[in-house]
Amino acid sequence: EPEVTQTPSHQVTQMGQEVILRCVPISNHLYFYWYRQILGQKVEFLVSFYNNEISEKSEIFDDQFSVERPDGSNFTLKIRSTKLEDSAMYFCASGGTFYEQYFGPGTRLTVT
Amino acid sequence: EDKVVQSPLSLVVHEGDTVTLNCSYEVTNFRSLLWYKQEKKAPTFLFMLTSSGIEKKSGRLSSILDKKELFSILNITATQTGDSAIYLCAVEASPYGGSQGNLIFGKGTKLSVKP
Numbered sequence: 001e002p003e004v005t006q007t008p009s010h011q012v013t014q015m016g017q018e019v020i021l022r023c024v025p026i027s028n029h030l031y032f033y034w035y036r037q038i039l040g041q042k043v044e045f046l047v048s049f050y051n052n053e054i055s056e057k058s059e060i061f062d063d064q065f066s067v068e069r070p071d072g073s074n075f076t077l078k079i080r081s082t083k084l085e086d087s088a089m090y091f092c093a094s095g096g097t098f099y100e101q102y103f104g105p106g107t108r109l110t111v112t
Numbered sequence: 113e114d115k116v117v118q119s120p121l122s123l124v125v126h127e128g129d130t131v132t133l134n135c136s137y138e139v140t141n142f143r144s145l146l147w148y149k150q151e152k153k154a155p156t157f158l159f160m161l162t163s164s165g166i167e168k169k170s171g172r173l174s175s176i177l178d179k180k181e182l183f184s185i186l187n188i189t190a191t192q193t194g195d196s197a198i199y200l201c202a203v204e205a206s207p208y209g210g211s212q213g214n215l216i217f218g219k220g221t222k223l224s225v226k227p
Contacts, residue, residue, distance in 0.1 A: 033214065043155065043200065043217040056214055091154055093215075100146065101204075101215060103154040 002026045004104035006092050012110045013082055021077045021107045023092030031095035032075045034067065035103075036060070036088040043091065049075065082111045114139040118201050118218035126226050129191050133221045135201030136183040143204040145177055145184050146215065150198040158186070158199075191225045198222050 005024045013019050025032050034046040047067055048055040054067065066078045075094075079086055089108050093101040119134045137145065144162045148155035159168045161177035161184060168175050172191075177184045188195055202215040 035215070042219050043202070043215075045214040045216065048214050058214075089153070100144075100157060100160045102157055103148075105154045 004092055004094050004102055006090075006104040006107050008107060009105065010108045010110070012112065015084060015111055016081050019079050019082055019109065021079075021090050021092075021109070023075045023077070023094075023104055024073050025075055025092065025094030026096070026102060027073070029094035029096050029102075031055075031101075032067075032069070033093040033095070033101060034077045035091045035093060037091065037106075038088045046077070046090075079109075082109075084111050087111045114203075114205055114216050116201055116203050116216050116218040118199075118221050120221060121219065122222040122224070124224045124226065125191055127192055129225075130187065130189045131191060131223065133186040133188075133199050133201075133223070134183065135185070135218055137201075137203045137216075138182060139203050139205035139216060141205050142179070146202045146204065147175055147184070147186050148200040148202060150200055150220065155200055155202075188223075191223075193225050193227055196223055196225045 004026055007022045011019055032049040035043050036046055037043045045058050047057040047061045049067055064080045068076050087110050089106045091106045092104040095101045116137045125131055144160050146160045147158040149158055159175045164177055164179040172189045175186045198220040200220045201218040204215055
């Protein structure tokens, strides 16, 4: 069964460093999303992406964040200068024709 | 402000019991309501509901949506220890006015099924 994959599973970085989180969505999906979940809190929407551009973004998704689909398969989230409060589980999701969203296993980002 | 509220926040039952999990919502530009099961990491998709009154079933799980009263329920019959998880309700909406909706999650209901 096709699934969303994410790498790495865990990333530790120092404050101020740039990180790139990678996702491979389900191959025939057209809609892509990033969410995050701070430990013990709700899953929160960051950004949605369709047709090579951002469709929507939340207040969390400020200038430090960017997304890219550099080739036909990968979908990346870049955080330019990480802060302690960026520590969270980051989930990529992809959606098909009926907009149902399937989540990847997540990348745990720890900023020290 | 868009919100999704789940109740109860936690629930402890014994194997074989039937449980009902609740989700109410107030969102801008509602599109659909989704239920997910979250065990250790990623939410696993269970159901997507778009129409009122039409029950969706998958094995021992079923769910229904009421768009007039703005809520949904998730039923699990004959619960098993493997059903222990956090059940997340999410509403697909378009609060930022874009053409592609995004999911607004509730806090989840933590279900513990004891043998």
